[in-house]
Amino acid sequence: MKIGVVTFPGSLDDGDARRAVRLGGNEAIALWHADHDLRGVDAVVLPGGFSYGDYLRCGAISRFAPVMAEVVAAAKAGMPVLGICNGFQILCESHLLPGALIRNHHRKFVCRDQKLRVENNRTAWTSAYEQGQEITIALKNGEGGFVADAPTLERIEGEGLVVARYLEHDPNGSLNGIAGITNERGNVVGLMPHPEHAVEELTGSGTDGLGFFTSLAETAEQAFA
Amino acid sequence: MPKPEILDPQGKAVLGALPRLGFTGVTDVRQGKRFELELADVTDEVLAEVRQMAETLLSNPVIENFTVTVEEPVS
Numbered sequence: 001m002k003i004g005v006v007t008f009p010g011s012l013d014d015g016d017a018r019r020a021v022r023l024g025g026n027e028a029i030a031l032w033h034a035d036h037d038l039r040g041v042d043a044v045v046l047p048g049g050f051s052y053g054d055y056l057r058c059g060a061i062s063r064f065a066p067v068m069a070e071v072v073a074a075a076k077a078g079m080p081v082l083g084i085c086n087g088f089q090i091l092c093e094s095h096l097l098p099g100a101l102i103r104n105h106h107r108k109f110v111c112r113d114q115k116l117r118v119e120n121n122r123t124a125w126t127s128a129y130e131q132g133q134e135i136t137i138a139l140k141n142g143e144g145g146f147v148a149d150a151p152t153l154e155r156i157e158g159e160g161l162v163v164a165r166y167l168e169h170d171p172n173g174s175l176n177g178i179a180g181i182t183n184e185r186g187n188v189v190g191l192m193p194h195p196e197h198a199v200e201e202l203t204g205s206g207t208d209g210l211g212f213f214t215s216l217a218e219t220a221e222q223a224f225a
Numbered sequence: 226m227p228k229p230e231i232l233d234p235q236g237k238a239v240l241g242a243l244p245r246l247g248f249t250g251v252t253d254v255r256q257g258k259r260f261e262l263e264l265a266d267v268t269d270e271v272l273a274e275v276r277q278m279a280e281t282l283l284s285n286p287v288i289e290n291f292t293v294t295v296e297e298p299v300s
Contacts, residue, residue, distance in 0.1 A: 057285055064282070093285065100288045102227075103234045147231055147288060173232065 001216055004031040004041035006071070008062050012049035013084065013196060020196035021045065024213025033065040043080040043124070043216055044071050046087025048140075048194055058101060058143050059089035068094060080124035080216060081188045085141055088180070088190030097181055097190045098156060099148035104141065105173025113205045114139035114193050115167040116179050120160055123186040127218045128211035135208035137198040139171055139179075144192040146174035146181075156181060163189055226257035231288045257289075267295055 003021045005028060007014045018028035029041050033051075038044065052061035062068065068090070075081045075096050083091040091097045104110060115136050118129040129135070148156065153175055156162060163180035170177060172192070180191035195209025227233045233255050240254040260283050264271055275293055284291045 056282070060282065060285065092287070098287075100285055102231065102288060105232060105234055107234045107238055145232070145234075149228075149230065149287075173234075 001026045001042040002029050002040065003027065003043045003045060003213075003216065004029045004038055005045045005047055006031045006033060006067055007047075008033040008049070008051035008065060010050045010053055011047050011086070013047040013194065014049070016194075017045050017047040017084065017196045020199045020209070020213045023199045024210060025217060026213065031067055033062070033067050036066045036070055038067070038070045038074060043082070044074070045196075046071070046081065046083040046090050047196070048085030048087060051086055051090065054086075054143075057089075057093065058086060059091075059093040062086075062090045063093040072096060075188050078185065078187050082125045082212065083188075083190040084194055084196060085144070085192055088192055089143070091188060091190045096188050097183060098152050098161075099146055099181065101141075101143050101192070102145045102147055103143045104145055104171070109140070109142045110144070110171045111138075111140040112169075112171065113137070114169070114171055114179075116164045116193060117167050119162045119165055120182060120186075123163060123182045123189050123215075125189040125212050125215050126163055128215040134167060135198075135211075136205060137193045137195050137209045138205060139193040141172060141192055144172040144174065146172075146178040146192070148175065159184065164191060164193070226255060226290050228288055228290055258283075263298075 003026045005014050005017045021028040029039050072094055089101045092100050113136050118126055118133045121127055121129045121131045161181050162178055163182050166177040166179050179193055182189045195212040198204040198206055198209030235256040236254040243251050279291045
């Protein structure tokens with residue numbers, strides 16, 4: 001499959017994300033924030049970083065980048081979209097996912113190998129995992145606290161939209177320890193930790209993140225459209 | 226402003242700093258943002274559009290409330 005990785009001004013992890021896409025057995029296509037063009041890709045990754053300097057709010061300006069008009073339309077039509085860290089913030093600002101990410105409750109940047117539990121393996125990006133599988137991948141954020149109002153949180157939990165939850169350590173004050181969520185259809189996933197940094201033994205804390213980049217092949221046959 | 230139910234870590238930091246400077250009696254601090262938009266004309270239509278700007282870009286309605294007020298420029 002062809003998976004596009006968007007580069008915004010201030011993206012940091014676009015290179016790692018493209019590499020993870022290739023290690024996952026897919027073709028990585030570089031996409032540019034200023035283009036109204038998805039170059040025929042089958043799925044899109046919005047990588048981590050500090051797009052547009054995090055000015056105004058994280059992801060608030062990126063949401064209106066020309067490429068995002070295409071990503072939002074494609075996501076609504078069922079195209080798989082994965083937002084990692086800053087990409088997760090962009091998905092929330094775009095209203096493709098509910099809730100928002102705010103400053104960590106302890107007000108410090110956090111950078112650690114974080115244990116997670118995969119709570120939903122029925123999404124386009126998590127089918128390679130076992131339901132309830134525990135994985136450890138890098139987490140690095142300053143504004144990773146997931147919040148939503150009470151009715152929204154109840155809906156997220158009730159409909160099984162939590163994709164991953166923090167285990168053993170609360171790194172950022174996220175409500176219910178939420179590390180990632182999906183939409184109702186399961187094609188859009190936002191995740192605060194960084195699976196693209198855990199795709200091979202040599203350069204990461206292990207290979208626990210690789211599943212996010214191999215899942216698409218497994219789910220390609222399923223209809224998310 | 227962050228909605229009342231949303232944690233405001235920056236406000237909490239300010240709240241913690243005040244007693245260290247000898248200022249007592251403050252029971253809570255919330256920190257928000259203020260945008261000053263300069264407009265040639267202020268009509269009901271323009272104000273409606275400003276509210277739209279606030280809803281669309283300047284605030285995130287999921288976590289923030291906003292108010293729009295009109296002020297005369299200081300010459």
